[in-house]
Structures are given as C-alpha cells and as structure tokens.
Amino acid sequence: MRRFLKIQAPALLFRAVVVLIYAFMFLPIAIVVLVSLNAEPYLTLPPESFSLRWYRQVFTPTWLPPLRYSLVIAAAAALGSGLLGGLGAFAIARYKFPGRAALQAFLMSPLSIPSIVTGVAILQFATMVNLQGMLGTPALIVGHIVVTLPFTVRMIGISLFNFDRSVEQAAANLGARPGQVLRHVTLPLMKPGIFAGMTFAFIVSFNNVPVSLFLVRPGATTLPIEILNFLQYRLDPTLAAVNMVSLVIVLALVAIAERAGGFTKFVYGRS
C-alpha cells in the first residue's frame, strides 16, 4: 500500500491529468464532428440520426468561394510573411546595425497589439492616403502579413541563432562563393524554420477575424467572416460541416509542409 502511494499513485495522477488536458483540447472537435453528422436541422447531442446532408451544403456557392478565397489569402500571406520575415530575421541574426533591437521589437509588436487595432489602423491608413482601392485582396494580404510576421521572424530567427557559422566557413573554404554558400548550406539549414514559420503564418491568416473584418470587400469575404455573418442569423449544423472541411484542408496542408520542411524536429527539438 505504501509502495502504491509513493510510486504508483503519483504516476497515475500524472496520467489522469494528461488525459484530461487532451480531452479538454479534443472533445470540442469530437462534438463538432458529431454535430456535423447530425441529420436534424438543429443542434442536438448525441445526434438522433446521421446524415451527410450538411456537407453537401458546404460544396455550394455559399461556402466554396469564401473557402477558396481564404486559402488564397493565407497562401499569399504565408509567402509574403516568409519572405519579409526571413529577410528581417536574417538582418537581425547576422548584422549589427543601429536600431537592430528596435527592428526586432517592431517586427514582433503585432503580437502585443490587439489584432482588431491593427485592422482598424490599416483601414484608417488606407482611407487617409486615399488608397481605398486597395481594400479587399491587397489590403487583406498586407494586413495578414503584418499579423503573421512575428511568427515567421521568430521561427526563422531561431533557425539562424541555432546555426553553427563554421559550416558556412567550411563551405567557403571548400571553394563556395557567397551565393553558393547561401544556396547549398545556409538556406537548406534554415528550411525547417522557414517552413515552420510559414505554416504558422498560414494558419493564423486562415483563422483571422479581427483584421479581415475591416478589410474585406462585400462580395469577397474570407471564410471566418462568412461564418461570423452566418452566425448572426442562423445556427445549424452547416457550420460544423464547414469547420470540418476547412480543418481537414488545413491539416493536409500542414502535413505536406511537414514532409517538405521536416520542421517537427525543429519545433519539438531533435529526437
């Protein structure tokens, strides 16, 4: 008994806590799955009968265009954020210049400013400088790049700070010109950080509401905004089905990025 209390009880307690944490994270998703399969036009748990009818709703002109639009915006934001964040991180990690700390703080600042303020600010700025024409796709991409920059700067920055500079010296020593060092050594070693940062950027952009709210044009809205609009008037299992479809798409994209970039090891440490 004593042995149980001393050795096994804490271990069991630990396991129980872990199970509860995972349950807290994944049960809501399980509930969404159940709701999306419910045949009735209202939310009941557990469902009384099953049907795929709500999934048919997803593949209609109501939901497909916003879904596609969100994917395009997220892809563009991830690319732009990866490029700008990569350049910023490279400058911060590799060069000493006046204002280096300020630049880093500036690039990270969207994390500490409520996104809704960023959204309003971009809208006001566009109006002030008479660039209302930019609202819609260009403004959305710019806005999403701003709020995703902290993720790419930080992820790519980590990959650069963990970098053993002597491998670059070794490459130069073996006859590689600066461009070749970058192509054959530096970029491949930054790749996990770039992919990790861009994946975060993609997800953050895909889910973004507060910035998009101010920058979308009527007629071309992102999926989260469309969901918000829908919620104002109705609540039926269509939303659950929409969520499931977008979740599967995002998970598939993350899996592809992981295969290409191998960043699991990067994010969770080398195994």
Place this chain on the structure above:
Amino acid sequence: MAAPDIVLRDVTKRYRDALAVDDLSLEIERGEFLTLLGPSGCGKTTTLNMIAGFIAPTAGTITIKGQPVTDLPPFERDTSMVFQSYALFPHMTVFDNVAFGLRMRKVDRSELRRRVGEALESVHLSGLEKRYPRELSGGQQQRVALARAIVTRPAVLLLDEPLSNLDLKLREAMRLELKALQRDLGITSVYVTHDQDEALAMSDRIAVMNRGRVEQVGKPEEVYDSPSTLFVATFVGDINLLRGTVESSDDEGLAVRLAGGTLVRTRPDRERQRGDAVTVAVRPEKCVLSVAGETEGANSLPARVVDTLVAGAEIRYRLALEGGEELVVAALNVDTSPRPSPGTGARVTLPQAHCRTFPAA
C-alpha cells in the same frame, strides 16, 4: 631549395582594444607539418583563420605557393580546413559532404566518384557514404572532416584543434594516423593545438606562441631541450624553476646562489651578469636521484624526499633542498633505481648542461 609554401610577413591583427597577433613572421616549407602551439588566446587560431582567409590581417602579407593571398576571399585560396567542431554539413550525407569541394570545382561525375571513394578509403570510412553526420560517432565525423579537406588536394591543409573533441585513447591513435596520412600525401600542414604532447608527437616544427607573438620556432626536440624563453620552457613539458642570483659568470658556466643559500652551476650564458636575478630551469627527468651519502659531484645537492608518486612508467619524487626550494625529479620505474621513501634524505644531481637560466619572472 624550393621557396616556402606559406610565408607570413609581419602579420598583425588588431581588434578594437586588443592585439590578437603581433607582427608575426613565419615560413612553412613544402610538405612540412608545422604546429602553432600556445595557450588559449595566444593568437594561434586567429593566425590559422588569416591563412584560410576568414579573418583579414590589420597589417602584413600572406603568400601561399608564391601567390599573394592577403586580399583574396577564402573561396579563392587553395587551402582546406579541418575545424575543431568538424563543421560537417548536417543536411548532407557523408558522400555529399566529401564531394562538396569537388562539386564547387566542377569536377566531372566519374572522377568525383573515384576521388571521394579514395578519400574515404584513406580515412577508413568506406561503406558509410550514405550515412548522415548525426549517425556517426565523434571519431568518424572527424574522419569525414579530414576526407572532405584532403579530397580537393589543396596546397595547404589547416587543422584547428581537430582532435580536441575525442577521448584520450582515440586521440592518441588519431595522432599517428593523421601524421601518417599527412606524410603520405606530402601536404603542407599547419596544425593548431594547445596540447604540447600532440605538438611534440606530430610536428616537423613547432612555433610556440604567446600573447600574439611567436616565442620560438624549432623542431620538437629543440623546443623541448633548448627553450629560448621561460614561457616556452614552462609551456612545453614540465620543468623545475629555482630562483636565485648570479654570483659569477665565465665560459664554463654560471654560478647561481639560490634564495635558500644552495649554489647551483648552470650552462654558460653571456647575457647574464653577476648580480642578475635569474630563474634556473631544469627538467624533472634530467635530474638524477641517488641515496644520501654517495659521492658529492658538481651540482650534487643534499635533499629530503617530501613525497613520491608512481605515475606508470615513471616515478616522480618531490624533493626539498636544504634551503627549502622544492623540485620534482622523474625516474624510470625500473628495479635498479634507488627508491628513497618520503621523509628520508637523498642526493639529487642537476646536470649542469641541462640547467638553463632565464631572467627572473
């Protein structure tokens, strides 16, 4: 005689507030294995990095095989470096690591395969071509780094403490192997280390560095047996130091009165004069221990055994002279040597030819 392969002339590297390398001149012959030996911060690695082109000298010129390279970037110099951290490309296989330099030189495929194969064979790594560096042991990674450096047949091989991350047994084995490989290839090599055993075992010549300057350049036995400064004497090998004052100086040698009153005769040295404060230096294994009461010869001094330490092949005795000075005597651990026990009296002979004097530190 051919021109030296590497010539450093008046090379200086000054950082904002520190002089890393101070007016260093050095010539390294073709096929020679030269070691830069010194404590950390003495400028040896900075010097190596200036030869490789990673650091630009503040002043002075560097010439490799007759070509001035002072202003050339690393990738235009015909040098190969083996880094202390190995600096293998973690995202490339062993084959691709070794092939890197050849690919940069646009060597065609069949020759590339052949030369990579030869290089891996010469470091006994054939069969591991498809492995990644993280899948190799430290010793194997070290060999990959070596193969990668020699495969391009560089004019100069630069080695930055390449063995310091290996354990003792492997390090000693690799010393011999590395030296044999270097001799077979006949490649001019500059080796940086702070390990005097390594330097003595491997080098054709050793340049002992201290505070950015070369204190002495010479064959291992010259540096060990005839150190030109007190720093070299103490940094390379163990040595006893006895403080005293010169009483007389002539062609036969110096007579030095130690602080405790003992008189020691040393090698002649024209730079020391009567009244100079000096340090007498003599290596432990040059001193001869005998039992008390034996014949008194030159520099045969009465002493007391303080303690003894059996260090494998030799026994080290710590002795106290009558004046209180302590010194260590190393004797071979053989049955014929006298073995006075601690606390007993003994005699120690300091052969005059091995007693050197330096200005008192």
